[in-house]
Amino acid sequence: MNIDGVKTGIVLDHIKAGKSMDIYKYLKLDKIDNTVAIIKNASSSKYGKKDIIKIDQLIELDLDILGYIDSNITVNIVKDGKLAEKKHLELPETLENVIKCKNPRCITSVEQEIVHTFKLVDREKKVYRCAYCDAEHKNK
Amino acid sequence: MSDVRNLINITDFTVEEIDELIDVANDIVADHAAYEDICRHKKLATLFFEPSTRTRLSFEAAMLEMGGTVLGFSEAGSSSAAKGESVSDTIQTVCCYADIIAMRHPKEGAPIVGARRTTVPIINAGDGGHFHPTQTLTDLLTIKRKKGRLDNMTVGLCGDLKFGRTVHSLIEAMLRYENIKFVLISPQELQVPDYVKETMDKHGAEWKEVESLEEAMSELDILYMTRIQRERFFNEEDYVRLKDSYILDLAKLETAKEDLTIMHPLPRVNEISVEVDDDPRACYFFQALCGKHIRMALILKLLGIKKEA
Numbered sequence: 001m002n003i004d005g006v007k008t009g010i011v012l013d014h015i016k017a018g019k020s021m022d023i024y025k026y027l028k029l030d031k032i033d034n035t036v037a038i039i040k041n042a043s044s045s046k047y048g049k050k051d052i053i054k055i056d057q058l059i060e061l062d063l064d065i066l067g068y069i070d071s072n073i074t075v076n077i078v079k080d081g082k083l084a085e086k087k088h089l090e091l092p093e094t095l096e097n098v099i100k101c102k103n104p105r106c107i108t109s110v111e112q113e114i115v116h117t118f119k120l121v122d123r124e125k126k127v128y129r130c131a132y133c134d135a136e137h138k139n140k
Numbered sequence: 141m142s143d144v145r146n147l148i149n150i151t152d153f154t155v156e157e158i159d160e161l162i163d164v165a166n167d168i169v170a171d172h173a174a175y176e177d178i179c180r181h182k183k184l185a186t187l188f189f190e191p192s193t194r195t196r197l198s199f200e201a202a203m204l205e206m207g208g209t210v211l212g213f214s215e216a217g218s219s220s221a222a223k224g225e226s227v228s229d230t231i232q233t234v235c236c237y238a239d240i241i242a243m244r245h246p247k248e249g250a251p252i253v254g255a256r257r258t259t260v261p262i263i264n265a266g267d268g269g270h271f272h273p274t275q276t277l278t279d280l281l282t283i284k285r286k287k288g289r290l291d292n293m294t295v296g297l298c299g300d301l302k303f304g305r306t307v308h309s310l311i312e313a314m315l316r317y318e319n320i321k322f323v324l325i326s327p328q329e330l331q332v333p334d335y336v337k338e339t340m341d342k343h344g345a346e347w348k349e350v351e352s353l354e355e356a357m358s359e360l361d362i363l364y365m366t367r368i369q370r371e372r373f374f375n376e377e378d379y380v381r382l383k384d385s386y387i388l389d390l391a392k393l394e395t396a397k398e399d400l401t402i403m404h405p406l407p408r409v410n411e412i413s414v415e416v417d418d419d420p421r422a423c424y425f426f427q428a429l430c431g432k433h434i435r436m437a438l439i440l441k442l443l444g445i446k447k448e449a
């Protein structure tokens with residue numbers, strides 16, 4: 001594991017190649033003042049190619065969102081140049097305000113204040129259903 | 141979320157709870173006098189954000205018959221929703237005025253939103269094409285009264301099985317009983333969605349799809365008819381070709397069992413010929429009566445009211 005260049009912060013490893021910019025946006029890393037390094041297409045023994053994000057600052061991470069985007073990511077917490085903690089992610093049971101229901105007949109399509117909530121119904125196939133109308137969430 | 145008991149989907153109730161409701165519904169008929177005043181001073185709010193006269197009347201009749209009162213609105217235009225009020229705000233307001241709410245809304249999941257902020261029980265009286273649990277309870281009571289059981293039978297479902305939520309919900313409810321076989325009778329374009337088939341498979345239920353009502357008739361214990369709407373067809377030609385095959389008349393009943401139970405959620409348009417109405421196997425108006433009795437039992441359950449021993 002390569003934590004070089006990070007003194008105290010977070011290294012997100014094993015990001016699916018090409019997905020690092022999505023994560024950069026989801027985690028709002030553009031708001032961070034300290035150094036953020038994105039490494040694209042690094043070689044990986046496990047996946048062939050992978051992306052890595054290094055953040056030289058300890059920030060609050062929403063592991064649910066991260067797990068939803070890519071549950072293969074490993075989160076490495078670095079303190080004083082040493083690996084302090086390694087977290088493996090998994091798909092969260094519930095997603096709140098991460099994705100929106102696309103069913104035009106769903107109550108969430110007309111009322112603004114509702115928390116968009118999805119429940120994991122099939123972990124293997126990564127299927128989430130809207131907690132209100134039960135519509136399956138389809139990516140794109 | 142509050143700990144108020146609601147009915148949003150039929151699966152919110154266990155099989156045992158449904159049995160209890162059926163028992164109370166039957167007791168309401170057997171010992172009617174004991175229920176005449178049982179809801180005195182209780183108020184039911186019928187919040188119908190879209191019109192459904194039949195469902196609303198059955199709820200109101202149920203409450204009135206138990207000595208309670210009703211208030212509410214019958215379409216969104218005459219409610220605050222027309223001014224842009226949220227479901228959540230409407231529910232929180234109505235909770236101050238009523239002891240129980242029956243709510244119908246054109247958007248799917250609206251009663252779940254209402255249930256988040258409610259302090260009184262909410263009954264889903266239909267949310268778009270999603271759930272309509274009191275129709276399913278009605279169907280179960282009808283079957284139980286006609287057959288004396290809810291297991292070991294062949295259930296034919298005919299018509300629009302693709303968009304027919306009453307059909308999906310009845311399948312889901314019947315799957316919880318032993319040895320139910322489903323015969324799904326519809327044109328190819330209107331077959332039940334895949335997820336319903338997956339659910340049947342998961343429960344190990346026996347099911348088959350057929351296109352001809354006559355072909356299926358002789359093995360059925362229950363025939364559940366639904367309407368095929370013209371606009372569901374891709375073209376007029378198919379509609380004209382197929383529409384008569386899914387209209388039930390006396391000729392098609394020739395091979396049917398003596399004790400077949402013919403059901404329909406109503407309103408009927410022309411999918412059951414009027415000549416069938418006088419056949420003793422026609423149960424759809426009896427079904428409407430069952431709808432009142434089961435709603436009476438449901439209101440009592442959610443209000444936590446029991447007949448005095």
Ligand SMILES: [Zn+2]
Pocket residue numbers: 101102103106107108130131132133134135249
């Ligand atoms: Zn939805």
